[in-house]
Amino acid sequence: MRDSCxxxxxxxxxxxxxxxxLSGDIGNHMFDGFKAEFPDRFYNCGVAEANMISVAAGxxxxxxxxxxxxxxxxxxxxxxEQVRIDVCFQNLPVVIIGLGGGLTYAPLGPTHYICExxxxxxxxxxxxxxxxxxxxxxxASLRSSLDHHGPMYIRINKKNEPCIYTGEPDFSLGRAxxxxxGNDVCIITTGVLLSEVIRAxxxxxxxxxxxxxxxxxxxxxxxxxxxxxxxxxxxxVVSVExxxxxxxLGGMIAEWMIDNRIKSSDLIRIGxxxxxxxxxxxxxxARDHFGISADLIAGKIADGLNK
Amino acid sequence: MALAxxxxxxxxxxxxxxxxxxxxxxxxxxxxxxxxxxKLGNLIFIVDNNGWQATGRCDDxxxxxxxxxxxxxxxxxxxxxxxxxxxxLLNIFHSIPVDSEKPTAIIxxxxxxxxxxxxxxxxxxHYRIPTADDVTRAKAELGLE
Numbered sequence: 001m002r003d004s005c006x007x008x009x010x011x012x013x014x015x016x017x018x019x020x021x022l023s024g025d026i027g028n029h030m031f032d033g034f035k036a037e038f039p040d041r042f043y044n045c046g047v048a049e050a051n052m053i054s055v056a057a058g059x060x061x062x063x064x065x066x067x068x069x070x071x072x073x074x075x076x077x078x079x080x081e082q083v084r085i086d087v088c089f090q091n092l093p094v095v096i097i098g099l100g101g102g103l104t105y106a107p108l109g110p111t112h113y114i115c116e117x118x119x120x121x122x123x124x125x126x127x128x129x130x131x132x133x134x135x136x137x138x139x140a141s142l143r144s145s146l147d148h149h150g151p152m153y154i155r156i157n158k159k160n161e162p163c164i165y166t167g168e169p170d171f172s173l174g175r176a177x178x179x180x181x182g183n184d185v186c187i188i189t190t191g192v193l194l195s196e197v198i199r200a201x202x203x204x205x206x207x208x209x210x211x212x213x214x215x216x217x218x219x220x221x222x223x224x225x226x227x228x229x230x231x232x233x234x235x236x237v238v239s240v241e242x243x244x245x246x247x248x249l250g251g252m253i254a255e256w257m258i259d260n261r262i263k264s265s266d267l268i269r270i271g272x273x274x275x276x277x278x279x280x281x282x283x284x285x286a287r288d289h290f291g292i293s294a295d296l297i298a299g300k301i302a303d304g305l306n307k
Numbered sequence: 308m309a310l311a312x313x314x315x316x317x318x319x320x321x322x323x324x325x326x327x328x329x330x331x332x333x334x335x336x337x338x339x340x341x342x343x344x345x346k347l348g349n350l351i352f353i354v355d356n357n358g359w360q361a362t363g364r365c366d367d368x369x370x371x372x373x374x375x376x377x378x379x380x381x382x383x384x385x386x387x388x389x390x391x392x393x394x395x396l397l398n399i400f401h402s403i404p405v406d407s408e409k410p411t412a413i414i415x416x417x418x419x420x421x422x423x424x425x426x427x428x429x430x431x432x433h434y435r436i437p438t439a440d441d442v443t444r445a446k447a448e449l450g451l452e
Contacts, residue, residue, distance in 0.1 A: 025331070028362040028434070044362060046369040047331035078332075 001156040001192075002030060004135035005097060008142045009067060010034045013041065016146060020059055024049050024070030026099070031069075050079035056094045057086035065093055065146060071105065072098030072155060073114040076121065084124055087151045091126045094152075095145045101131070101155035102191065102242035103272070106286035110276040113286070118190075119247025121153050122220055128152045128173065129219040131191030134164040137217060140171035148173060155191055162195040174218045176226040182212035185305060186234040187297075190216045190249050193242045196287065199294035200240075200301065207302055219249060227256055231265050238268045238301050242292060245271040268304045270297060309342070309350035309410075320349045320405075328360025331369045336381075343382030348407035352378075355390060357419040359430045378412035390415030422449050 010033050013019040021034060025047045035042045045052035049070060056066040068075055075096055076083060087094045098117055105112035121127050128150060132138040138156055145152050170177070179194065180201065189197040194215050201211040214230060216223065230237055239250035250269030257267060272290040287293040291300060309321040329335060342350050356374065358365055365371050378385040384407065388395050396415070403411050419433075420426030423445040437445065446452055 023362070025328070025361045025368060028430075044368050047328055047360065048333060048369065050333055 001132070001135055001138045001161055002027075002099060002158050004138050005069075005142065005156055006030050006034060008139040010037060012143060012146065013038055016065065018063060018065040019146075020064045020066045022052050022056055022059075022066055022068045024052050024068075024074055026070050049074050050082050053079045053082035053094070053096075054086050056096075057082070057090065057092050060087075060092035060094050061090070065095070067095045067097060067142075069097045070099065071112060071114075072101035072117050073105070073112050076117055076153075077114070080120065083121075083151075088124045088126045091150050093145075093149055095142075096151070096153045098153060098155045100158055102157070102193070103283045103286040103290075104158045106277060106281045106283055109280050110278070113277070115242065115244045115272045116247075117153070117155060118219055118241075118243050118249065119251070122247055122252060124151075126150050127220060129155070130173070131155045131217055131219060133190075133192060133194040133215055133217060134161050136163070136165045136169050137171060140169050141173075141217070144171060144173050157192040161192050164194055164198070171217070174221045174223055176223040177215040177217065178226075179213040179215050180211075182210040184210045185236045185238060185301060186212040186214060186230045187238045187240055187301065188214050188216055188230065188249065188253065189240045190219055191242060193240060193292060196292065196294045196297060197240050200297035203295060203298035204301060207298075209302060209305060211301070216249060219252060222252060222256065224256070227253065228260075231257070231262050234265060236266050236268065236305060238270060238304065240270045240292060240297055241272075242287070243271050244274055245269050246274060266304075268301070270300055309347045310345055312349050313345065313347065320351060323350070323352045325352060325354055326360070327354055327356045327358065327365050327371055327374065330354065330371055330374065331360070331365075339378065339381045339383065342410040343408075346408035347410045348404070350410040351403060352383075352410070352412040354412060354414050355417055356414050357417045359419050359433065361433050363430070375412070375414045378414075382409065384409045384411040385414065386411070387414045387416065390417035391421060424448060 021042045023044050025044060031042055045055060052068060056068045059066040075098060101114060101117045103113055118129060121129050130141045132141050141154050187197050197213055201213050204211045239253050241249040248271055250271060254267055270292060281289060312319050375385040375387050386399050388399050399413055418427060426432045
């Protein structure tokens with residue numbers, strides 16, 4: 001995702017001179033192509049994220065379209081006030097690319113991995129939150145950000161994500177994607193975990209459980225039409241996310257259910273635990289640890305259905 | 308912790324080992340502004356000043372130097388030392404006045420990857436994970452076998 005992100009930004013920058021990239025002292029060589037073509041449109045702002053977000057806000061106020069790039073763990077938490085006031089309060093078209101939102105950087109420990117990014121952004125007015133599932137969706141979300149007139153967060157993984165879409169994804173901001181239909185249960189997920197969910201659905205199929213899979217690449221604003229359709233059809237809905245349960249995808253759906261008095265369906269939420277990992281694990285090991293890899297997701301869903 | 312020692316009357320000193328790249332962060336300078344006002348002479352920063360950060364030379368990314376002078380103008384004692392010379396380091400540690408009201412910054416000049424021919428001066432090792440062979444070679448070059 002990281003490389004497709006830099007390639008796509010280089011591509012769209014050719015036809016849009018407003019695009020500026022700000023990096024927080026990461027992406028060594030990753031943006032070499034961009035820098036070679038647009039030497040005056042790339043700025044390494046150093047390990048100083050609060051200032052970087054303020055710089056982005058100033059650029060946006062001046063008519064540019066800044067893309068801020070660093071670790072998700074740094075470009076939201078170190079500078080939350082600047083994200084809130086400089087960017088969101090002023091409703092500026094700043095795109096914050098959060099590298100490694102989720103467990104991508106679990107090998108580097110709790111300073112570098114983050115499973116709280118969606119929660120802390122969901123409550124910010126004007127913020128749009130997008131979690132692409134694969135490289136094609138990263139590129140589509142970057143392109144769509146140029147037609148969007150407000151702050152946007154794009155949560156990306158590092159590399160080697162399974163490809164979900166064979167062709168160009170039918171991507172539209174705020175509209176969820178039906179990935180596969182099913183009859184017994186509906187699994188809602190977001191971002192790169194979609195590949196695990198698709199595998200979980202296959203495992204369930206072997207156990208004669210037919211699972212519908214829906215991808216909410218946009219968490220905010222949420223596709224309420226899709227939620228209504230899902231909850232009108234399924235008595236059990238499962239949310240699966242590479243994110244902590246408080247305030248994430250499942251939390252958002254639970255809030256929506258309460259607000260809309262949905263009482264006919266059960267919601268099962270699957271996500272990471274409400275604690276920090278204190279030892280370094282690979283992304284796969286960390287997914288296993290939290291029970292969000294395909295076989296463990298399938299097991300939890302089967303248990304939830306009492307089958 | 309340095310403030311806690313002052314409040315509680317404990318005599319310990321707090322040593323903070325940090326990097327020059329880390330001095331990009333605003334919070335470092337917030338601490339640097341607060342410490343002299345609170346007369347935290349028990350606080351010692353040791354800056355591992357190797358001149359590199361993740362994506363390049365520190366001075367090409369953020370204007371850090373002259374780092375020792377920056378600390379001085381912020382009301383700190385500051386010393387510059389060869390970070391690879393243990394004798395010099397020990398002398399500096401011993402010379403920090405215990406009852407000073409000024410915090411102290413020791414700018415330890417170092418070379419990233421020093422003593423390992425294939426690492427020294429190559430910033431790619433900021434990210435790269437050494438293989439088992441690399442570790443064996445590095446240990447041999449450092450006389451750690």
